[in-house]
Amino acid sequence: MSYLALFAQNCSRQTRLVRAPCRPFCMTSTPVIARALATAFLAGAIDEHELIDRGAQLLGKRWAWLPSLAARVCRKFAGGLRPRRIVLVEFLLADAGFHAACEKHELAASGWLAIHTEMSPISAAAGWNLRSIRSTGELADWLGTTTGELEWFADCKRLESKRNQGRLRHYHYRALTKRFGHIRLIESPKPRLKQLQRRVLTDILDLIPVHGAAHGFRRGYSVKTFAAPHAGRQVVARLDLNDFFPSIRVSRVQAVFRAAGYPDRVATLLAGICTNATPLDVWNGYSLSPGSAVARQVPFRYAQPHLPQGAPTSPALANLCAYQLGCRLTGLATAAGASYTRYADDLAFSGDAEFARTAKRFCLHACAIAIEEGFQVHHRKTRIMRSGVRQRLAGLVVNQRLNVSRIEFDRLKATLTNCARHGIAGQNRSDAPDFRAHLLGKISFVEMIHPVRGQRLRKLFARIDW
Numbered sequence: 178m179s180y181l182a183l184f185a186q187n188c189s190r191q192t193r194l195v196r197a198p199c200r201p202f203c204m205t206s207t208p209v210i211a212r213a214l215a216t217a218f219l220a221g222a223i224d225e226h227e228l229i230d231r232g233a234q235l236l237g238k239r240w241a242w243l244p245s246l247a248a249r250v251c252r253k254f255a256g257g258l259r260p261r262r263i264v265l266v267e268f269l270l271a272d273a274g275f276h277a278a279c280e281k282h283e284l285a286a287s288g289w290l291a292i293h294t295e296m297s298p299i300s301a302a303a304g305w306n307l308r309s310i311r312s313t314g315e316l317a318d319w320l321g322t323t324t325g326e327l328e329w330f331a332d333c334k335r336l337e338s339k340r341n342q343g344r345l346r347h348y349h350y351r352a353l354t355k356r357f358g359h360i361r362l363i364e365s366p367k368p369r370l371k372q373l374q375r376r377v378l379t380d381i382l383d384l385i386p387v388h389g390a391a392h393g394f395r396r397g398y399s400v401k402t403f404a405a406p407h408a409g410r411q412v413v414a415r416l417d418l419n420d421f422f423p424s425i426r427v428s429r430v431q432a433v434f435r436a437a438g439y440p441d442r443v444a445t446l447l448a449g450i451c452t453n454a455t456p457l458d459v460w461n462g463y464s465l466s467p468g469s470a471v472a473r474q475v476p477f478r479y480a481q482p483h484l485p486q487g488a489p490t491s492p493a494l495a496n497l498c499a500y501q502l503g504c505r506l507t508g509l510a511t512a513a514g515a516s517y518t519r520y521a522d523d524l525a526f527s528g529d530a531e532f533a534r535t536a537k538r539f540c541l542h543a544c545a546i547a548i549e550e551g552f553q554v555h556h557r558k559t560r561i562m563r564s565g566v567r568q569r570l571a572g573l574v575v576n577q578r579l580n581v582s583r584i585e586f587d588r589l590k591a592t593l594t595n596c597a598r599h600g601i602a603g604q605n606r607s608d609a610p611d612f613r614a615h616l617l618g619k620i621s622f623v624e625m626i627h628p629v630r631g632q633r634l635r636k637l638f639a640r641i642d643w
Contacts, residue, residue, distance in 0.1 A: 207270065207275075207276065207279045208266075208270065210279055210284055211266050211269040211270050211275070212262075212266055213235060214232060214235065214236075214269060215262050215265040215266045215269060216262060217231045217232055217234070217235040218231060218232065218250060218265060219259065219260070219262055219265060219441070222297070223250065223251055223254050223255045223259065223260075224251070224255075225244070225247045225248055225251050226247075228243075228246075228247035228250060228251070229243050229244055229247045232246075232247065236284055236285070237285065240278065240282065242274060242275075242277075242278040245274060246269075246272065246274055246275055246278075249272060249274070250265070250268070253268060254268075258299070258432065258435060258436065259297075259435065259441075261441055262441060296309045296310075296311065296438040296439070297438050298436065298437050298438030299436045299438075302385075302436055302437055302438060305384055305385055305386075305437065306384065307380075307381055307384055307385070307437050307438065308380050308381060310439060310443050311440060311443070312440070312442075312443065313327065313442055313443065313446065315443075316443050316446055316447070319376075320373050320376060322373070327446060328446070330347065330369075330370055330373060330449075330450055331445070331446045331447075331448075331449025331450050332347065332449055332453075332454070333445060333446070333449045335454040335482065337453060337454055337455075337456065338454040338455060338456045338457070338480055339456070346367075346456070347366060347367055347370045347453070348364045348365060348366055348367065348370075348453055348455075348485060348487075349364075349365045349367065350362060350363070350364055350365075350455070350459045351363045351365070352459075352460070360475050361486065362423075362455065362459070362479055362486065363486055363487045364453055364455065364485035364486060364487045364488065365487040365488075366485070366487065366488050366489075370450070371488070371489060373450055374450060374451060374488050374489050374490045375489050375490075377447060377450060377451065377490055378489050378490045378493055381434075381437070381447075382490060382493040382494060382497070383493065385433070385437065385493075385497055387493075387496040387497055387500065387503075388496070388499070388500045388503030388504065388507075389503075389507075390503045390506070390507055390517050390518050390519050391496045391499065391503060391519050392518055392519065392520045393492070393496070393519070393520040393521035393523075394492030394493060394495070394496055394521065395496070399625070400520060400570075400571040400572070400573060401573070401579065401625055401626055402518075403518050403519075403520040403523070403525065403570065403571055404518075404525070404570040404571055404573045404575050404579055405575075405579050406516045406518055406527070407516060407518070407525055407526075407527035407568075407570060407575050408575040408576075408577070408578050408579045409575070409576070409577055409578065410516075410527035410528060410529060410532075410564075410568075410575075411528065411529045411530060411532070411533050411563065411564050412527060412528055412529075412532055412533045412536050412561065412562070412563050412564070413525065413526070413527045413561075413562045413568040413570065413575060414515075414525070414526040414527070414536055414539065414540055414543075414559075414560065414561050414562070415523065415524070415525055415526075415558070415559070415560045415562070415570060416523075416524040416525075416526075416540065416543060416544065416547070416554060416558070416559050417522055417523060417524070417554070417555040417558035417559070418522035418523075418524065418547060418552045418553065418554060418555065419522075419552075419553040419554065419555040420478065420553060421495060421521060421522035421552070422483065422484040422485065422486040422491055422495060423478050423479055423483045423484070423486070424478075424483070424551060424552050424553055425483060425484045425494070425495055425498045425551075426452075426481060426482065426483055426551075427448050427449070427452045427481075427482035427483070429498040429551070430447075430448040430451055430452055430484065430494055430498065431444050431445055431448040433448075433494065433497050433498065434447045434448060449482075450490075451484070451488065451490040451491070451494055452482045452483055452484060452485070453482065453483065453485040453488070454479075454480055454481060454482045454483075455476075455479035455480055455485075456480075457476050457480060459479075460475070460476050484498075492521075495521075499519070499550075499552075501550060502519075502546070502547065502550040502552065503519065505546045505550070506519075506524065506543060506546060506547075509539070509542055509543060509546065510526055510528075513528065513531070513532055513535055513539050514528050514529070514531035514532050515527060515528035515532040515539070516528065520571055523570070523571055524543065524547075525570050526539065526540075526543065527575075533563070536561050537561060540559060540561065544556070544559075564576065569582070572585075573626060579626060579627075580626065580627055581622075581623050581626050581627060581630070586623065586630060589616075589619050589620070589623070589634065590633075590634060590637065592604055592616070593616065593620075593634060593637040593638055593641070594637060596616075596641045597637055597640040597641050597642075600642065601641065601643070613643060616638060617638070620634045620635055620638055
């Protein structure tokens, strides 16, 4: 279920620009009539009276069977996300009353049906103040492309996965090997596509609120805000979502844009710009064990249109698509007397005596919810940490108070001391390209978590002769 499930009630509808031919023409084919009527019905709100008016305007007459058909359409689709055109067409073709009307009457669409498209977001999105884009042409103009270029970048036909020539592809690919034999594929969009994605991120996605439990990829939030609510608790539980970005399919991304009020075709193109289907030959240079589960699952998973890790829009969309997950896990944690936060694919729960009694069973329920929401849980990384052991979240220790690991702090302090006493030669053991900036970054991180410790490290840094 997508991020928009929370907003499914009291949903308003989108409108589309629908044009019938200038001169009347006879429609003898029931599928043709169904497609035209579905387009007319989706040109505005799913309201019984409006459906009747638009149907009558399309067909040139207020047929006696229209009110009952409009009532059935409202019973089926009112109160949720606006249905896609193909779904409404299938509903009409399966409706006995509609078939009877087509057989009894010679229906024709005449004149112009010109209903200007308006942004029509769901009720909860009414205050988002997003950019209004009502047609494919407006989307192309806003992004500074032609409609043909827009179709090419969106790649709704998944041609990217079929092209053998790298210069025709929109992404650069680089695979990283993780623990337990897993692979992480970095998909970096090429400059022109990245420019379009940044435009979508800045003017649309950054304006849509995410769930309060999400602390990753948000301005003003960090691993500090993610881990802080769990400091000093009796029990801390940590879950990890496997392949977080690739597990989010294009249908979820489309739902985000549809809930924001964009017409179906515009939402499809926006989702296409932000997703990718990875060519199978990308994996040729990497050693995936033949016959293993990884060799079978990974290429197939990435071959489906998904959020590419490396695109600027993916973090924001991942947070939005995980909205329903956040709602359900927050409710579960509240019922168990626990706190819940999420940083990207890391889920953290913590509580005291009440939560400690049910922590194992709680984790099973949390995993079940994550799976129901379309995510995969990395069970080997699941941890239930009680106060007698070191409780770590995102590299931070949360036993008594939020702090950096003693080992990491001592290692950084020793490096700074050696640099101050003996010079920087031979101290860059991690082969950082900019060793000075590398050390400053580590010091700043410690300073963010523990200001007093950070200041001590900064004094040592000031003694280094660069």
